[in-house]
Amino acid sequence: MLTILISLVSFLGFSAPHPSSADTVYFLVNQLGYLPEDAKSAVVFSRGTISERVQLICVETGEVQLEIKPQKNKNEGWGAFDYATVDFSSVEKESDYYLQTKRSKFRSPSFQINQNAYAHQQETLLEFMRQQRCGYNPTLDMVCHQHDGRAFFGPMPDSTFVDVSGGWHDAGDQLKYLITSSYATAHMLLAYEMYPDRFQDRVNALGQDGANSIPDILDEAKWGLDWILKMHPEPDQLFHQVADDRDHKGYKIPDQDNSDYGWGANSYRPVYFATGEPQGLQKYKSEATGLANLAGRCAAAMALAARIWENDVEDPLLAKKYREAAVSLYALGREQEGFQQGNSYSAPYRYNESTWADDMEWGAAELFKLTGEKRYLEQAKDYALQSNTADSWTVKDSTDHYRLYPFINMGHFVLHDLVDEPFQEKLESYYQVGIEYTLNRANKNPFQVGVPFIWCSNNLMTGLITQMILLKKMTGSNQYDGYLARQRDWLFGRNPWGTSMFTGMPAHGEFPEAVHTSLYVLLGLKVPGGLVDGPVYTSIYSNLLGLHLQEPDEFAEFQNEKVVYHDDSGDYSTNEPTMDGTAGAILMMTHWSE
Numbered sequence: 205m206l207t208i209l210i211s212l213v214s215f216l217g218f219s220a221p222h223p224s225s226a227d228t229v230y231f232l233v234n235q236l237g238y239l240p241e242d243a244k245s246a247v248v249f250s251r252g253t254i255s256e257r258v259q260l261i262c263v264e265t266g267e268v269q270l271e272i273k274p275q276k277n278k279n280e281g282w283g284a285f286d287y288a289t290v291d292f293s294s295v296e297k298e299s300d301y302y303l304q305t306k307r308s309k310f311r312s313p314s315f316q317i318n319q320n321a322y323a324h325q326q327e328t329l330l331e332f333m334r335q336q337r338c339g340y341n342p343t344l345d346m347v348c349h350q351h352d353g354r355a356f357f358g359p360m361p362d363s364t365f366v367d368v369s370g371g372w373h374d375a376g377d378q379l380k381y382l383i384t385s386s387y388a389t390a391h392m393l394l395a396y397e398m399y400p401d402r403f404q405d406r407v408n409a410l411g412q413d414g415a416n417s418i419p420d421i422l423d424e425a426k427w428g429l430d431w432i433l434k435m436h437p438e439p440d441q442l443f444h445q446v447a448d449d450r451d452h453k454g455y456k457i458p459d460q461d462n463s464d465y466g467w468g469a470n471s472y473r474p475v476y477f478a479t480g481e482p483q484g485l486q487k488y489k490s491e492a493t494g495l496a497n498l499a500g501r502c503a504a505a506m507a508l509a510a511r512i513w514e515n516d517v518e519d520p521l522l523a524k525k526y527r528e529a530a531v532s533l534y535a536l537g538r539e540q541e542g543f544q545q546g547n548s549y550s551a552p553y554r555y556n557e558s559t560w561a562d563d564m565e566w567g568a569a570e571l572f573k574l575t576g577e578k579r580y581l582e583q584a585k586d587y588a589l590q591s592n593t594a595d596s597w598t599v600k601d602s603t604d605h606y607r608l609y610p611f612i613n614m615g616h617f618v619l620h621d622l623v624d625e626p627f628q629e630k631l632e633s634y635y636q637v638g639i640e641y642t643l644n645r646a647n648k649n650p651f652q653v654g655v656p657f658i659w660c661s662n663n664l665m666t667g668l669i670t671q672m673i674l675l676k677k678m679t680g681s682n683q684y685d686g687y688l689a690r691q692r693d694w695l696f697g698r699n700p701w702g703t704s705m706f707t708g709m710p711a712h713g714e715f716p717e718a719v720h721t722s723l724y725v726l727l728g729l730k731v732p733g734g735l736v737d738g739p740v741y742t743s744i745y746s747n748l749l750g751l752h753l754q755e756p757d758e759f760a761e762f763q764n765e766k767v768v769y770h771d772d773s774g775d776y777s778t779n780e781p782t783m784d785g786t787a788g789a790i791l792m793m794t795h796w797s798e
Contacts, residue, residue, distance in 0.1 A: 227252055229305050230285075231312030232702050234693035235713035237321030239796065240296040243686035246303055246312065247651060247698055248274050249285040256307045258290045263300040263314055270295055271306065277650040282700060283764035287650035313697075313713065322796035326395075326421070327404055328709060329790050332733035333388075333424050334411040335723070336783045338380060339370040341458065342411030343731060344723075348458035349378070353446050353475030354467070357483055368446055368475045371431035375782040376721040378458055380446040381546055382435055382478075382498050383555050387610045388787035389428030390505035390566070394614060395791040396421050397508060400516065402794050418517060421790070429509050429526065432502050435475075439532035444478040444498055448485070448549040455722040476547050480540040488552045494542020497609075499533045500563030504614070506530035507570035527574065534567045538583075557609040561591040565615030572622060584619050588631060591615065597656075597664060598638025598671065601645075605659050611667030611788065617674040628678070635675040642668055643687055649766075651699060652690045657767045659777060662705050662738030663785040665691055669792045692792070699739070701759045701769050706789075707781060708732025718755065718773045720780035725773050734781030735789050739769040748777050 232247040248254060253276075260270040274288035281287060290303060295317065303312040335343035339350070354363045371380045372388065396403060396419065403419035409426065416423070435443040451463050461470045474485070478498060482489040507530040514523035541564070546555035568584035571577070593599045597608040616631045623631070642654030655664040672688045675681075690698070695705045697714065704715040709732060716736045723729040745751065745768045754774040757763070769778045 227308070229254060229308065229310035230702070231303050231310070232698045232700070233303065233312050233315050235313055235315055235697040235704055236325070236710045237316035237318055238689075239321060240298060240317055240319055242293070243291075243689045244293045244295070244317070245289050245291045245690070245693075245698075247277075247287060248290055248303070249287045249650075251285060253286050254288050254305075256305050259304050259306050260292050260295060260301055261304055263302060269297070269301065279648055279650050281650060282766045283762065313702075319798065322793060322798075324404060324797060325709065326402070326790050326793040326797055327406070328733035329706075329735075329786050329793060330420050330424050330733070332707065332731050332781065332786050333372070333783065334407070335729075335731045336372040336786075337370075337411060337427060338373050338378070338458065340410055342407070343729075344458070346459045349446075349461065349473065351467075351472040352380070354465075354472045355443070356474050356476055356485065357479050358441070358443070358477030365472070366434075366437065366443070366475055368431070368434045368443060370427065370434060371446070372428070372783045373458065374784075376719075376776065376780045377451050378447065378456075378461060378463075379449075379451050380431075381555060382432070382442075382444040382502070383544075383546055383557055383606070383609065384782075384784035385428055385431060386498060386501035386505060388784045389425050389432065390501055390508060390614070391610075391787050392421050392425040392428070392790055393505060393508035393512060394618075395794050396425070397512065398791070399794045399797075402797055422512065422517065425505075425509070429505065432505065433525070433529060436502065436529060436533060440536070442478040442495060442498065442502075442533070442536055443475050444495070444544050445476045445547055447473040448476075448547055449551050449553070450549050455725045457722060457726060478544045480542055480544060483547050484549070485547075486549050488548045488550075488554075490545040490547055490554060491556075491558070492542070492544045494537075494540040494560065495544040496537035496541045497543040497557055497560035497563045499537030499540075500560060500565070500567035501610075503530045503534035503537065503567035504563070504570045504618075506533060507567070507574045510574055530567075530571060530574065534564075534571055534580075537564050537567065553605075555609070556604045556607040558607050559591070559595040559609065561587045562595040562610070562613040562615050565591055565613070566618055567615075569615055569618040569622060573618070581622060584615070585623065585627065588616060588619055588634075591634075593634050593637050596634075596638050598668065599641045600656075602656055602658055611663050612670045612674075614674075617678065620678050632675060632678050635671050635678070639668070639672060639675065639684060639687075643684075646687065646690070651694060652687070653694050653699075654687070654691065657739050657741045657744075659740055659744065660737050660782065660785060661740060662695065662735055663782070663788060665695060665738070666735065666785065666789040666792055670788070673792060673795050692796075695735075699769075700762045700764060700767070701771075702762075703759075703769070703771065705736055705738055706732070707734040707736070716771050716779055716781075718771050718779065720773050720776045733786065735785040736779050736781050737776075737785070738778060739767040740777050742766060742768050745775075745777055751775055751777060 277287040408416040510526035565587035572580035646654035
């Protein structure tokens, strides 16, 4: 019990004057910090009513900068606590601070208010992306999965070898999906195009230390582009997945993969051809209806790459290759509108994506920007109307795993600058309707968070944050600045468990350590920058199979009847970092990094 108590005090950063009791006051702050101009607030809670004032104190001088009366939150509570909010938005002076109750002296972790609070943090996310690389892995300095793969469902005979080495491992497992990799690649390229001066050059193309005169985000995006080209070997061919759930045979080092797909352990793995029809090598089949979701996203990535490699990298030959791939990929989507889902083998679980108009809108808009051909613009507008808000989770209370993927429709933003004012207003309204829907949800809980806590809720959160950032750029409006800050703060500690949701961030704070990955469990490797799945509804957690916490729950006192989160390698539902989730946070992290 003593060990657990010490752990709680340490994890939540409290300097409690006595052990946790009915009158203990807890603070939840954004541990990474606040920008001076931000709407700045913390959540304070206790088992009893908080009646005393809270002081904002400068760490260096010990001076009280502000005294605040906590504003009791009247929304439905989470757990047996009373919640209140302390707002210190008026303080813009850069320094390190902490919050403290005036009489009882309970205090928060220290945090900074600083214009550089997020400087270069996107580079930390790229560090995690590099450790997900398949083929040559710079984090482990080893080569894996060189036998990828043997083709199925394609125009060639089954088991024909096709070189699809490279790409990224999806999450804690070692499958490779075009569903997630296409989004990760395109997201990184758009983030670079929006903020080209905010990325460093510290590694080479292989991810090894040493500059190569190319921003690291482009090195990482090119890792994805190279793999997409392998998955699209001919203008009329597209593969969509390498390996399947036969991969799930416990923790393993990538170059010692014990999975056996019929050619022996650590050997060939299947690569599935995108036919646009239901697939599966065993009992469970996908519900595929086409392949436009993959083709549209890949076309967007290639069109973005063609512009960047032509204008910024100054490699016209590679730019030409990307341009040709963008055109042929988009044409495949036009020929087979619909969606290609992930495949499973021995279990019914798969990526259930069932939207595609959003991806074709994005691909068409990027192709118009690349070629100037008006047919692409007209098609992008048609797809935008079709996608509307229907492809977005933001107007729903629940959905199947990855059914409404990606978690943000980038196409509405890219198309916005290319159309007339009435159409611009239509695109803005699509984003705004979703944001308002989530805001209504946020106004009903003490943390003012707007996402439903389905699996990968953190991915939804970064999608929502990105949507608000893009809407602000489209309209110039500050309408949602406060709501945006609270969603960001949730990811960095303003949540019931007082923890960041990114591994190793901030380095001095509370963050996920016992993550559900082989590299942590087998090697004790702690790679910073990975976004974990995040909290799920207690009802979901209680009904998942194979969940076994490996240690006593350090957050037990703060779990509640609504949502749960565990920093435990045994909880694959909340504490597994994902490749696409991490990539999907790069734009928002870059936005705040100046």
